[in-house]
Amino acid sequence: MSNDVSSPQEAQSDRAFNRSMLVKLVVVAGLMFGFGFALVPMYRAICSITGINNLVQRDATAREAKNTQVDASRTISIEFDANARGPLQFxxxxxxxxxxxxxxxxxxxxxxxxxxxxVQAQAIPSYAPKEATEYFKKIECFCFTQQTLAANETKRMPVVFVVDPKLPKDVKTITLSYTFFELAAPKSVAKGGGGA
Known part of the structure; x- marks a missing residue:
């Protein structure tokens, strides 16, 4: 004779297992949410420690740059490049x-x-070769802050820089490239438009 009906002990054991599994799943979901929420501060901390993607910090102060010894025996060619995303000419x-x-x-x-x-816009710098990044010191740069451009406005913006004399001797050319992009394009320029 087969016993298709589970005993009260088995039913209670199944309920305990289900409750235990539910608690585990809720804990895992909570941990995943917490990890996702913590990614932004973790990313900022890592960028701050490593110096990667650090847009708003000056690489050198004017005083530090003026105290740098000029190496007149070397000449470095700096090439300037510009790219724009959105409604900008740059x-x-x-x-x-x-x-x-x-x-x-x-x-x-x-x-x-x-x-x-x-338009609200931001510029992001990049360097080639990559090893030149730590030796190219920006003292003043429009990339340190967001830029606001009025309708059809043109701005001239300076980059004040110094190349660290500790730059490896085999680096003869550095390319400084900026990508300028609009921060938040409006969802619609004009609302409504239709209805009589």
Whole structure:
């Protein structure tokens, strides 16, 4: 004779197992949510420690740069590049510049908002070769802050920099490239429009 009906002990054991599994799943879901929530501060802390993606911190102060010894025996070619995303025209006013390590230099960039509305934008720098990143010190840069451009406004923006004399001798050219992009494009320029 087969026993298809489970005993009260088995039913109670199943309920205990189900409760235990539910508690475990809730704990795992809570931990996953907490980890996702903690990713942003963890990312910022890692970037701060490693110096990666650090947009708002100056690489050197003007005083530190002026105290740097100029190495007149070396010349480094700095190439300037610009890319824009969204309704912006963006370019350096000169494509390259020869500098001596330790020499404080200024280059100008120009950005134009081609829209009939105000645009909030941010520039992100990158360097080539990658090992030059820690030796290219920006003292003043439009990339340190968000930029607000009025409708059809053009701005000239400086980058004041110095190349650290400790730059490896085999690096003869550094490319400084900026990507300028709109931070939050409006969902719709005009609302409504239809209805009589």
């Amino acid at each position: 370019k350096p006013e000169q494509s390259s510049l020869d500098v001596h390590p330790g020499e404080v230099m200024t280059v100008m960039y120009q950005v134009t908002n081609e829209q009939g509305r105000t």
